Amino acid sequence: MHAFTSKFEALQDRINQQILGQEQVVKQLVIALLANGHVLIQGLPGLAKTRAVNEMANEVNAKLNRIQFTPDMLPADITGSEVYSNQTQSISFKPGPVFSHFLLADEINRAPAKVQSALLESMAEGQVSVAGISHPLPELFMVLATQNPIEQEGTYPLPEAQMDRFLMQILIDYPDKDAEMSMLKLLRNQQSSEASTRAATLTVEEVLCARKQVDEVFVNDNIDQYIVDLVDATRQPKKYSDELGTFIELGASPRASIALDRCARAYAWLSGRDFVAPEDVKAVCHGVLRHRIVLSFSCINQNISTDAVIDKLLDCVAHV
Incomplete structure (x- = not known):
């Protein structure tokens, strides 16, 4: 590798x-x-x-x-x-x-x-x-x-x-x-x-050979749970934070979970590891989610950016 x-x-x-x-x-x-x-x-x-x-x-x-x-x-x-x-x-x-x-x-x-x-x-x-x-x-x-x-x-x-x-x-x-x-x-x-x-x-x-190696990077159940929790927080933000609930109008689809998994494995592989850590998920979270969530009118009116909302999301969702 x-x-x-x-x-x-x-x-x-x-x-x-x-x-x-x-x-x-x-x-x-x-x-x-x-x-x-x-x-x-x-x-x-x-x-x-x-x-x-x-x-x-x-x-x-x-x-x-x-x-x-x-x-x-x-x-x-x-x-x-x-x-x-x-x-x-x-x-x-x-x-x-x-x-x-x-x-x-x-x-x-x-x-x-x-x-x-x-x-x-x-x-x-x-x-x-x-x-x-x-x-x-x-x-x-x-x-x-x-x-x-x-x-x-x-x-x-x-x-x-x-x-x-x-x-x-x-x-x-x-x-x-x-x-x-x-x-x-x-x-x-x-x-x-x-x-x-x-x-x-x-x-x-x-490139195609490297992709096969990325597919083999290990992801444990705790990381899977963390990915699912992050995406779930975009759909049910009030469950994680009242403030977050006022920011997000529409959450991410299941493709977001798939994308977080794939990108986190690629990030870990680039870092020379054969397993995914929570930091890998956090590192790719903004790029994966920023075009998949719709902000509320209140959030837009306050000039709060999508990246700032994702920062709040990462603060609210704890990894196991």
Whole structure:
């Protein structure tokens, strides 16, 4: 296990050299890669959301397709469609950009709901159905969707069902001044040829092998109980705290429990352990839950963030 773990540590280091001041963001991306899940990356324009995804695809030596979502897109622009060939006088399927290892769905909330929903089958089932025929996607398939805050003009909220399909929601904030200074120097001195000739850190096969090792990380009954209690607290918050009960309007689905389990195992594996500790669950809790709970009007009115509510949740739910 150690050899593979060190390779993923090197993966993080390599990406951090190109995405300065966003170490936690990079670690969460790697956790999602190991946990075989899709991620929703949210932040204001210009905070290196797209660059982070590009760097990870380069370091894994995997095929990356990018879709720039716009209001006039059609579902076939993502999935592909059947086309008629004059030469063969037959109809064949022309795959869309979804047929890749990494799919960068850039500014996903700028497209209407019908187009956003076109991703749902591929995210959930690993396949695309066109004209009644199913076309399988690669075994390593990961959607990395970027999103600007929904209060910005020209954006559409993602459907609830699609939000729940994302394993994690990752927030990117402004870098500190030191990181921004280093970023200026990096970009000033960087030559485009350097990025293209840099050898990849991992192969697709190594990622798939690492995922099998993550699946073998041991989780005892106490950790399972802790995960279930955390998710239950989002559904019945008053049972755990009167104050928490005023914060949460709608709790998380059972997918949250599954996601906490998968991400906690990936976090433990990255830490070089073959078992999950409560600290591993806490470390991934914000990314897993922040897009799965709906805050009450009272909470929003008081400008209390989702992350602050999750902090309160972790305080209220004791692990065994």
